[in-house]
Amino acid sequence: MTSGQLPINPKVINDPPYLDMIQIEGGTFMMGSEENIHEQPVHEVQVTDFYLGKYPVTVKQYMEFVEETGTRYPEWLDQGNRYNIFTGTDNHYKPLEAVLLKENHPIVGISWMDAMAYCKWLGEKTRKEYRLPSEAEWEYAARGGRLSSGFKYSGSNKLKEVGWYSKNSQEETKGVGLKLPNELGLYDMSGNVLEWCADYWHGSFKGAPSNGSAWIKGGDKDDRVVRGGSWDDDDRLCRVSYRLGDYVYDRLNFVGFRVARY
Numbered sequence: 001m002t003s004g005q006l007p008i009n010p011k012v013i014n015d016p017p018y019l020d021m022i023q024i025e026g027g028t029f030m031m032g033s034e035e036n037i038h039e040q041p042v043h044e045v046q047v048t049d050f051y052l053g054k055y056p057v058t059v060k061q062y063m064e065f066v067e068e069t070g071t072r073y074p075e076w077l078d079q080g081n082r083y084n085i086f087t088g089t090d091n092h093y094k095p096l097e098a099v100l101l102k103e104n105h106p107i108v109g110i111s112w113m114d115a116m117a118y119c120k121w122l123g124e125k126t127r128k129e130y131r132l133p134s135e136a137e138w139e140y141a142a143r144g145g146r147l148s149s150g151f152k153y154s155g156s157n158k159l160k161e162v163g164w165y166s167k168n169s170q171e172e173t174k175g176v177g178l179k180l181p182n183e184l185g186l187y188d189m190s191g192n193v194l195e196w197c198a199d200y201w202h203g204s205f206k207g208a209p210s211n212g213s214a215w216i217k218g219g220d221k222d223d224r225v226v227r228g229g230s231w232d233d234d235d236r237l238c239r240v241s242y243r244l245g246d247y248v249y250d251r252l253n254f255v256g257f258r259v260a261r262y
Contacts, residue, residue, distance in 0.1 A: 012030045019061065021055035021261070022185050024137070026212075027146045031139055032205050033241035043205055047140045047212035052133060053258035055176035055187050056195060057118065060103035062110065065121050072117050074109035075251035076100055083109075083251075093253050097171050104175040106193045106256040112224045112248040115257040117194045122259065132198040133260035134214035135225045135243065142190070142228065142240040144183030152239055153191035154228070155182030163191025168193075169231035189228055190238040193256035194246075197225040201245025224246055230254035 003259040028049040032039045047199050066073055076085045076093040083090050085097045110118075112132075119130040133141070142154040162182065164174045169191070177187045189195075200219035202208070208215055222246035229238030232254045236242070246255065 007119075009178050016182040019259070021051040022053055022054050022257075024050050024140075024141050024145050024184060026050070027140070029140050029143060029145075029148070031136055031208075031241075033239070035239070035241065038203060038243055041205055043208060043210065045136045045140070045208075045210050045212055047137055048262075050133075050137055050260045051260075052137065052141050052186065052260050054185065056106035056193055056256045056258045057115075058103060058176060059101065059105050059107050062118060063103075064090050065118050069121060072110070072114045073130075074100075074107060076109045076253075093116055095140070096253055099172045099174075102175065104177075105173045106176055106188070108173060108193055108256050109251045110252050111251045112196050112246070114251070118217065118257075119259055128261055130259045130261050132257060134212060135197045135199040135227065136209070136212040137260060138195065138197050138227050139240060140212070141184060141186055142182065147183035149183060152180075152192075153235075154186065155180055159190060159238055163188070163228060163229070163238055164231050165191040165238050166232060166234050169246055171231070173231055190240065191229050191233070192231055193228070194226040194230045194233075194254055195228050196246075196255065196257040197227055199225045203224055220245065224248055226255055 010228055028046050030042050031045045032042040075083045078084055082088045083092050085093050125128045151157050153159045153162055162179045181187045198214035200216050200221045201223035202219040225243055226246050
């Protein structure tokens with residue numbers, strides 16, 4: 001399968017509010033790579049069927065949660081916060097001011113805890129069990145699952161075809177779905193924003209589960225895995241195997257999330 005080519009009948013489920021979920025058929029894959037010690041050892045993982053968001057959660061989707069619950073504002077809208085783009089003194093988000101409120105851009109400035117709260121709210125609203133993907137599910141899907149062509153990035157060996165990164169982003173997030181999708185019909189898995197996963201951070205894959213579940217033993221529970229690279233990263237950090245961890249309460253201008261469910 002060539003870059004950007006979709007499966008004949010991608011299984012897209014429309015979940016309210018405004019969520020497109022792609023059905024991912026389970027399978028076995030080799031997780032990790034030899035390029036970085038954090039990505040080793042390469043190991044076999046069996047993933048079961050699940051659904052994953054076609055796109056990262058957008059500003060529109062996240063702000064509906066904020067408006068309905070009156071809580072969990074992104075950091076750049078928190079009242080009294082020095083990072084507030086209108087009243088704050090810190091410039092962390094101000095270079096992105098023009099795009100932060102664009103409804104079709106991925107939400108940023110949200111912590112792992114915020115993402116979990118969104119999943120809980122969405123589950124209560126729809127009576128479906130939404131969650132963050134496990135790291136194994138994320139990598140399996142980014143690689144194209146059973147349809148994988150073995151690309152370096154999610155959907156292509158040429159990052160510019162499928163992702164927004166430091167060389168083409170103009171130093172800002174971009175609307176979701178503007179680049180080519182990967183083999184499963186998933187967009188923005190490489191670049192645009194890093195994405196929270198459920199797993200504790202571990203410095204390597206030694207001892208990692210082989211059944212695709214989230215790794216929530218050992219490691220550092222206060223650091224969670226983020227995947228996929230961002231608008232601010234170079235191409236090396238947007239590879240499908242690249243991984244790092246971030247503090248659960250950190251809110252940054254290049255980290256967002258997408259949701260999963262069984």
